[in-house]
Amino acid sequence: MRITNNMLINTMMLNLSNNLNRTQKYQYQLATGKRIQLPSDDPIVASKALKLRTDVSEIQQYKRNTDDALSWMEVTESTMKQITEVMQRMREITNQAANGTNTGDDILKIQAEAEQLRHQLIDLANVTYAGRYVFSGYKTDKPLLDANGNFNIDILNSEQIKFEIGIGDDINVNVTGSDLFNNGTDALTGEKSGFVDVFDRVIAAMGSDNKDELSNLLGELDSQMNNLLRVRAGLGARMNRVELTANRLDDDYISFTSLMSKNEDVDMAEAIMNLQNEMNVYQASLATGARVIQPSLVDFLK
Amino acid sequence: MNNTTFMGMEIAMRGLYSSQRGMANVAHNVDNVNTPGYSRQVIRQEAARPLLVANSAGMLGMGSDVVGIDRIRDTFLDEKYWSEVQYLGEWEVKSTIIDEMQAIYNEPSENGYTKIISDFYSALQILSTDPSSHSIRAMVMEKGVAVAKYFNSVAKHFDHLQEDLNNMVNAKVSEINSLADQIRELNLQIYNYEVMGNKANDLRDRRTLLVDKLSKLINCSAYEVETGLRLPNGEMETRFVVTISGKALVDHEEVVHLKCESRKDKLNFEDINNLFEVSWEDGNKLHVKSGELKGYLDMRDGNDGLMGLNGEKSPDFKGIPYYQRKMNEFVQVFARTFNEGIIDADGDGVLDKISGHVDGYTLDGNQGIRFFTMLGSDGKPVSSSDFETFLLDYAAKKGIVDDPDTDYDERLLAGYGLLTARNFSISFDIESDPVNNIASSTQPDEAGNNENLKSLLGMRHNPYMFTEGMPEDFIKTLVSSMGVDGQQYMQAYKIQQGITSQLTNRRDAISGVSLNEEMTNLVKYQQIYGAAAKMIQTFSEVLDILVNRLGL
Numbered sequence: 001m002r003i004t005n006n007m008l009i010n011t012m013m014l015n016l017s018n019n020l021n022r023t024q025k026y027q028y029q030l031a032t033g034k035r036i037q038l039p040s041d042d043p044i045v046a047s048k049a050l051k052l053r054t055d056v057s058e059i060q061q062y063k064r065n066t067d068d069a070l071s072w073m074e075v076t077e078s079t080m081k082q083i084t085e086v087m088q089r090m091r092e093i094t095n096q097a098a099n100g101t102n103t104g105d106d107i108l109k110i111q112a113e114a115e116q117l118r119h120q121l122i123d124l125a126n127v128t129y130a131g132r133y134v135f136s137g138y139k140t141d142k143p144l145l146d147a148n149g150n151f152n153i154d155i156l157n158s159e160q161i162k163f164e165i166g167i168g169d170d171i172n173v174n175v176t177g178s179d180l181f182n183n184g185t186d187a188l189t190g191e192k193s194g195f196v197d198v199f200d201r202v203i204a205a206m207g208s209d210n211k212d213e214l215s216n217l218l219g220e221l222d223s224q225m226n227n228l229l230r231v232r233a234g235l236g237a238r239m240n241r242v243e244l245t246a247n248r249l250d251d252d253y254i255s256f257t258s259l260m261s262k263n264e265d266v267d268m269a270e271a272i273m274n275l276q277n278e279m280n281v282y283q284a285s286l287a288t289g290a291r292v293i294q295p296s297l298v299d300f301l302k
Numbered sequence: 303m304n305n306t307t308f309m310g311m312e313i314a315m316r317g318l319y320s321s322q323r324g325m326a327n328v329a330h331n332v333d334n335v336n337t338p339g340y341s342r343q344v345i346r347q348e349a350a351r352p353l354l355v356a357n358s359a360g361m362l363g364m365g366s367d368v369v370g371i372d373r374i375r376d377t378f379l380d381e382k383y384w385s386e387v388q389y390l391g392e393w394e395v396k397s398t399i400i401d402e403m404q405a406i407y408n409e410p411s412e413n414g415y416t417k418i419i420s421d422f423y424s425a426l427q428i429l430s431t432d433p434s435s436h437s438i439r440a441m442v443m444e445k446g447v448a449v450a451k452y453f454n455s456v457a458k459h460f461d462h463l464q465e466d467l468n469n470m471v472n473a474k475v476s477e478i479n480s481l482a483d484q485i486r487e488l489n490l491q492i493y494n495y496e497v498m499g500n501k502a503n504d505l506r507d508r509r510t511l512l513v514d515k516l517s518k519l520i521n522c523s524a525y526e527v528e529t530g531l532r533l534p535n536g537e538m539e540t541r542f543v544v545t546i547s548g549k550a551l552v553d554h555e556e557v558v559h560l561k562c563e564s565r566k567d568k569l570n571f572e573d574i575n576n577l578f579e580v581s582w583e584d585g586n587k588l589h590v591k592s593g594e595l596k597g598y599l600d601m602r603d604g605n606d607g608l609m610g611l612n613g614e615k616s617p618d619f620k621g622i623p624y625y626q627r628k629m630n631e632f633v634q635v636f637a638r639t640f641n642e643g644i645i646d647a648d649g650d651g652v653l654d655k656i657s658g659h660v661d662g663y664t665l666d667g668n669q670g671i672r673f674f675t676m677l678g679s680d681g682k683p684v685s686s687s688d689f690e691t692f693l694l695d696y697a698a699k700k701g702i703v704d705d706p707d708t709d710y711d712e713r714l715l716a717g718y719g720l721l722t723a724r725n726f727s728i729s730f731d732i733e734s735d736p737v738n739n740i741a742s743s744t745q746p747d748e749a750g751n752n753e754n755l756k757s758l759l760g761m762r763h764n765p766y767m768f769t770e771g772m773p774e775d776f777i778k779t780l781v782s783s784m785g786v787d788g789q790q791y792m793q794a795y796k797i798q799q800g801i802t803s804q805l806t807n808r809r810d811a812i813s814g815v816s817l818n819e820e821m822t823n824l825v826k827y828q829q830i831y832g833a834a835a836k837m838i839q840t841f842s843e844v845l846d847i848l849v850n851r852l853g854l
Contacts, residue, residue: 001811002811002812002814002816003816004810004811004814004815004816005335005814005815005816005817006335006810006814006815007807007811007814010803010806010807010810011807014803036410038401038404038405038785038788039409039410039781039784039785039788040400040401040404040784040785040786040787040788040789040791040792041785041789042785042789043782043783043785043786043788043789044782046409046410046782046785047778047781047782047785049409049410050409050410050416050774050777050778050781050782051774051778053410053416053417053420054416054420054774057420057421057424058420058423060424061420061423061427064424064427064428065427065430065431068431068432069431130432131434132432132434132749132750136750137748137750138745138749138750138751139747139748139749139750140434140749140750141749141750142749159748159750159751161750161751161752162752162753162756163430163431164427164430164756164759167763168760168763170756174750264410296817296818296821297821297822298817298821301821301824301825
């Protein structure tokens with residue numbers, strides 16, 4: 001084949017441009033740490049990258065949700081712990097009042113304490129978390145009980161606040177006031193709380209010093225206590241589940257971010273080697289190009 | 303007949319002339335080494351017409367004669383080049399434009415669609431853990447605005463790109479017309495020279511170069527047709543014809559231009575107004591099969607072969623209208639599902655009615671409104687109630703009535719056809735009062751009820767929302783299929799680059815100027831010039847003997 005000067009030059013230019021294109025690719029990779037710039041560089045990597053981004057962002061969100069769920073539940077749990085303490089004290093003094101060795105003065109003191117405990121119980125039923133009433137079901141903006149121990153709102157056991165802690169995975173974070181304070185049955189506005197009612201009857205029995213009644217009421221206090229323990233156990237089990245999920249989400253987060261990195265981040269060692277390789281080729285082609293295109297017969301004619 | 307006294311000198315002088323001509327030709331070639339389209343020329347040298355010598359000594363050589371200058375060219379390679387370079391032009395345009403389109407989506411990145419839609423759903427999730435919070439409600443509104451703005455911005459960028467492409471179409475058409483005019487001029491000049499039997503080498507080079515350029519712009523073929531007449535030197539008279547899809551653009555001295563006219567009816571619903579339709583100036587329809595023009599037209603008009611509004615089929619190619627259509631489809635389904643809860647919830651291929659934003663209750667106990675609406679003609683978001691009127695009007699225009707057997711209102715379903723990525727927006731109500739208008743509850747007056755939000759959140763994971771799957775899948779599919787296309791165009795472009803550069807090389811191998819060769823020729827002609835001069839000197843000495851030394 002006849003080789004002409006322009007062919008040499010064109011070929012050299014084309015090859016240099018190809019070299020530079022490849023060099024630029026590795027330069028981009030090293031400068032950004034990413035394997036691709038546009039989806040067309042590698043559509044599969046791009047498509048995976050989008051999927052993993054969504055996954056990671058969802059995991060982060062579910063993690064936030066589990067944190068929120070846990071703090072809500074912790075408030076509920078610690079409140080119920082206090083209610084348990086109130087209950088225990090109530091049972092103690094009821095027991096004391098039911099025994100025949102008290103003077104009238106003693107009974108009055110016991111009754112005064114019982115009233116304080118009743119007051120405390122109502123306060124605990126209206127406890128808030130970040131301004132929201134935790135036992136009020138969906139009506140988080142309204143207190144559960146009024147000062148008389150009557151329900152301030154309609155409350156149903158079905159008013160379960162659910163947080164999403166995984167795709168299609170909901171956790172019920174609240175304890176409804178009806179479940180805890182009304183023996184597990186739905187209540188309407190104005191209805192007397194079953195829990196407070198027992199307290200009221202205890203206080204009334206103390207007032208009339210009715211020892212038989214007080215003994216009977218001990219049994220009712222126990223059944224309220226059992227109800228309370230049932231609800232606490234249920235919440236504890238749910239908290240347990242949320243904690244497990246939170247741990248799993250932590251693990252998922254690590255494995256998904258590392259997947260994401262594996263998918264789209266550059267293997268630096270490899271990229272540096274590739275770049276070095278390209279640089280060598282580039283220099284070689286510059287060197288040969290410079291040698292080939294310069295001389296012609298013109299240089300040798302005297 | 304005897305030798306004449308000066309015959310030897312005459313012969314030697316012809317040698318001088320021939321080698322001079324040769325050197326001039328070398329100079330011409332060397333000067334044009336870098337001239338685009340130039341093909342090297344060689345002189346055609348023959349032994350001059352010999353003299354018949356009477357005393358039967360045979361024919362007496364009379365030296366050399368330059369009878370012509372030829373251009374070294376392989377027209378087969380030219381035609382081959384023309385047939386390949388048109389695809390180079392087409393793929394070059396397509397692979398460049400699709401890169402621009404990919405950049406518009408800005409994926410994968412930390413601020414593309416995936417991020418924006420994730421943020422929106424995250425905000426809803428956060429609200430679901432505290433539905434009574436005023437500040438989170440404001441955040442949900444902001445994230446909703448970001449979603450709408452993202453689609454507006456992508457659509458706007460596509461619109462701009464389409465306008466740019468339209469201008470490019472216009473520019474390319476003018477370029478084609480200008481090339482046609484230049485070819486016509488050259489046709490006339492070449493014809494005028496060659497009618498005398500010469501070859502207009504340099505002019506032919508220029509004309510071939512123009513056809514090279516034209517071929518990159520549009521599919522064309524160029525050839526010489528014999529007219530049936532003969533030139534004075536006995537060769538056939540030819541005319542040069544350039545055709546596009548069989549119709550002559552240039553026929554010797556006649557040119558039919560192409561023209562760009564604004565379309566009265568849009569081709570695609572998604573198009574911007576007043577795109578150019580390219581046709582022949584004489585009103586005939588133009589079939590563009592390849593070349594840069596085809597690249598621009600496909601990118602500008604391609605809607606996957608969908609039937610256009612003006613009755614013409616759109617190019618069977620995924621251009622801007624296709625991606626606009628997909629984006630419109632997304633916002634329609636997304637808004638319809640989010641607002642109305644009309645979605646195929648169980649994947650049986652039939653739409654169902656689940657709890658949408660309108661079915662919920664707001665913080666102040668009112669029935670929910672539409673979260674997403676559209677931008678009105680003044681560019682401001684319209685309210686939910688106005689939007690409902692628009693939806694029903696649109697459906698009425700299409701003649702849609704409600705089918706009482708379904709759980710949802712067919713008119714609303716059809717009405718969402720009026721949403722586009724361009725006019726997608728959150729509703730005026732949400733924007734002006736997000737605290738009271740976001741419907742998170744399924745019952746009035748339940749501040750902590752997040753059940754409606756959970757229904758809305760559930761849609762994100764509904765694989766039947768789009769044929770492509772979940773909302774994220776839709777865009778993922780769109781972006782990655784664009785990526786695959788981009789990769790394909792780039793490959794096609796590189797292949798075409800390889801083919802054309804190989805053809806250019808082959809053309810250069812034949813027509814290109816080689817400096818070594820020219821220098822060799824230069825030395826050759828120089829030596830001959832010297833030798834011929836020496837001959838003259840010798841003859842001169844011989845004559846000197848004859849004239850001066852013979853004592854008379």
